[in-house]
Amino acid sequence: MSPPISFPLREQARRHLENAAQLLKGESQQLIYACLELRLSIEALIYETLQTYAKTLSPAVATAYQHWQPGKVLGLLREHDPLADRSLRVQARRVADDGGPEQGPPFFEGTDSRLTVEWVEKAHRSMSSFLHQRTISQLEKGKPIDEAVLRTEAARISARLAEVLKSEVYNIRITGGFEFSCPRCTAALTVDMSPLILNGFADTSCISCSTAWKVELDKAGEPRIVPADLA
Numbered sequence: 001m002s003p004p005i006s007f008p009l010r011e012q013a014r015r016h017l018e019n020a021a022q023l024l025k026g027e028s029q030q031l032i033y034a035c036l037e038l039r040l041s042i043e044a045l046i047y048e049t050l051q052t053y054a055k056t057l058s059p060a061v062a063t064a065y066q067h068w069q070p071g072k073v074l075g076l077l078r079e080h081d082p083l084a085d086r087s088l089r090v091q092a093r094r095v096a097d098d099g100g101p102e103q104g105p106p107f108f109e110g111t112d113s114r115l116t117v118e119w120v121e122k123a124h125r126s127m128s129s130f131l132h133q134r135t136i137s138q139l140e141k142g143k144p145i146d147e148a149v150l151r152t153e154a155a156r157i158s159a160r161l162a163e164v165l166k167s168e169v170y171n172i173r174i175t176g177g178f179e180f181s182c183p184r185c186t187a188a189l190t191v192d193m194s195p196l197i198l199n200g201f202a203d204t205s206c207i208s209c210s211t212a213w214k215v216e217l218d219k220a221g222e223p224r225i226v227p228a229d230l231a
Contacts, residue, residue: 009051010170013044017161024154031150035127038157042124045115045164046070049084052171053077071121078117081173082194085116088172110168115160123157178215178223185209189225196223203228 016037023034050073053061060080064073077084092108130150134143174197180189187208195202201216205228212228 006051007047009044009048010165013041013048013161014165016041016044017158017165020154020158024151024158027147031147031154032130032145034154035130035150038154038161039124039127039131041161042115042120042127042157043068043070045161046074046120049074049077049114049171052173053080053084070124071117074115074120075117082198083174085114085120086198087114088112088174088197090169090172112169112172113164113167115164119160123160126153127157180213180215180223180225182206182209182211182213183225184211189213191215191223 020034020037020041023030023037026034047070050061050064054065058080060076064076067073067076074085089111090109091106093106094102096102130145134145174193177190177192178196180191181187182189185206185208187206189204189206191202191204196215196217201214203212203214205212213225214228215223215225218224
């Protein structure tokens, strides 16, 4: 099977954001076009995330391909991976002689800033509200688009998109987990990374002896396993 085609969606998102910034300097119809450009920037960023997950060819990704709404797409990806819409700060350290991380400052540190499902849905809907023909009621009342409200909302969305596009790293995917031996029967246990990162702990149980365990991260960020009733 040939690898999925990769499109430069992040660059497209950046161009749409730049277009929006220029249009927001104008008035009237230009402001409406700025809203469209911001919507397109949001969509491009989320489709880029989808493109990253497409490599897994999972059922969740296949379902997400059928939707164009960015909030819907990202929501499906979050069901597949709870970290899909979470910003992540990462450090890279060299491996020391003992196999652990080298002490001292990391040789690389950066943040993968991401949009959340809730933010995407609200921002996309907000920009959409300025792209519709005014209703007959609004026309009868002589109620034009409130340009001040539009500019304020567009500025808020632009700032967040710019922050995401300035990320030092992006499209990080954390897979796998920590492997342990059950302290009671020595059977193999694997704990997913997602709950450890999100909550600082993860619950698991041994499929061999049915003992419930809790894996926690200590102050140094190292995982330790303890009985669930003692955690």
